[in-house]
Amino acid sequence: MKKVSENKEKIMEMIKKAGSEEYETEWDSEGKIGEQKKKSKIKKGKLSRGQGARFELKVREDLETKEWIVDKWSNNVDLEEGKLIKAKRKYNPFKKMLVVGTGFPDFIAFKKIGEESYDVIGVEVKMNGILSKIEKEKCRWYLKKKIFSQIWIAKKGKKRGQIEYINFEEKYNKA
Numbered sequence: 001m002k003k004v005s006e007n008k009e010k011i012m013e014m015i016k017k018a019g020s021e022e023y024e025t026e027w028d029s030e031g032k033i034g035e036q037k038k039k040s041k042i043k044k045g046k047l048s049r050g051q052g053a054r055f056e057l058k059v060r061e062d063l064e065t066k067e068w069i070v071d072k073w074s075n076n077v078d079l080e081e082g083k084l085i086k087a088k089r090k091y092n093p094f095k096k097m098l099v100v101g102t103g104f105p106d107f108i109a110f111k112k113i114g115e116e117s118y119d120v121i122g123v124e125v126k127m128n129g130i131l132s133k134i135e136k137e138k139c140r141w142y143l144k145k146k147i148f149s150q151i152w153i154a155k156k157g158k159k160r161g162q163i164e165y166i167n168f169e170e171k172y173n174k175a
Contacts, residue, residue, distance in 0.1 A: 056125045059154040062163050068109040076104050077138045104138055122148040129155030129166055139168045
């Protein structure tokens, strides 16, 4: 009986939160209360995604001014199978459309370095310049398989509007 009353209290608390202005409630397919998120956190997430997208465009423009030919990379690495796979598209329920651009790294860039040779690099855009453990493993896999000659991490510089490029091998593969 105690467990039933505890569950009832939790449900009542969630219903109170659902009616409050500071929380937004998601409902699952069965009509039960799902996850509750603070509206301030939702707004912060939207702003962060927007900043990230604008910074990604800025990086692309910067590379193009440095005479790199830049394109969106639409592949990813399956670390379990150890092979290159097509990146999955993400569905955006608000815009009712599939979003392209979930590959890792963000960009592939080419630059002619000789009569018949090109430098091919991967560029991952991170505002803080820090890669997750899985992203580091993927970068090592790309370099080991010689898909990219280098992988750069683009991050915000110390001065306003500045972009810094970090060579992955120099930062993470100091063995």
